[in-house]
């Protein structure tokens with residue numbers, strides 16, 4: 001690690017310029033909870049580290065007309081304390097507040113969780129369900145991409161040379177909407193998801209009018225499961241609709257077989273978590289509080 005240059009960017013443009021100049025050897029430093037661990041293990045050997053935590057738009061949350069723009073490097077702990085964000089997107093917040101421990105959340109960002117591109121990243125299924133849009137800046141200007149199109153594979157994103165993620169945009173919620181995220185881990189805390197499911201629902205008069213489902217840890221990238229959403233839309237979340245949505249989630253799984261869970265187990269659990277998250281989101285729409293894994 002001795003040859004690494006540490007640079008602090010004051011603006012997004014400066015950060016992108018530093019990354020371009022690093023010619024593929026540059027890494028953005030947000031919370032560092034992935035990057036520093038990877039450097040210590042030798043898995044990453046950056047030439048330049050670009051610290052973005054002094055760029056105010058990258059470490060703040062802005063609400064405008066009910067929509068939120070979350071700075072990519074904003075720590076999960078800050079997100080969890082943002083009352084309006086927590087009220088609008090409790091599922092996104094419970095996913096971010098599952099990352100590691102209280103100490104980790106003081107540093108770890110949703111942008112870092114996304115850019116690290118682990119198929120098991122906790123915030124990502126919730127962001128996919130939320131219809132999050134990733135705002136990117138680079139040498140050729142700015143562009144935006146739906147979060148489910150941002151990832152390319154385990155550890156791989158679609159960022160081009162010199163590009164960085166500036167913020168994550170969450171849309172204004174229609175009335176009667178809420179979301180939820182659940183993961184299964186072999187331990188009670190501090191473990192990697194065997195399966196993670198994020199769901200966002202909008203309901204009117206007890207009927208689902210809109211739905212999005214994000215599925216994590218069961219494929220090379222987090223999946224948007226349209227077929228599960230379609231099974232729920234138009235239903236009153238009756239058993240038949242939930243069974244169909246659960247089956248769609250299980251069918252979408254292309255998991256690995258490892259010590260945390262077999263293919264069969266992960267495939268089954270994907271359906272189980274779909275049903276549970278749908279119930280939690282519905283309860284939240286109806287004003288029934290759910291604490292998820294942790295208080296939100």
Ligand SMILES: Cc1cc2nc3c(=O)[nH]c(=O)nc-3n(C[C@H](O)[C@H](O)[C@H](O)COP(=O)(O)OP(=O)(O)OC[C@H]3O[C@@H](n4cnc5c(N)ncnc54)[C@H](O)[C@@H]3O)c2cc1C
Nearest residue numbers: 028030031032033034035100108109112113115121122165
């Ligand atoms: C003890 C421990 C427990 C953990 N538990 C969990 C867990 O339960 N769930 C979970 O999902 N993760 C967990 N993690 C992994 C990690 O904490 C998360 O992935 C975290 O969200 C990473 O955010 P960060 O800000 O620390 O990212 P960093 O480490 O700063 O960055 C991660 C990667 O993304 C790149 N990057 C960061 N920001 C940007 C940007 N704006 N633009 C372009 N590239 C960028 C970096 O260059 C790096 O390659 C854990 C880690 C530890 C050490």
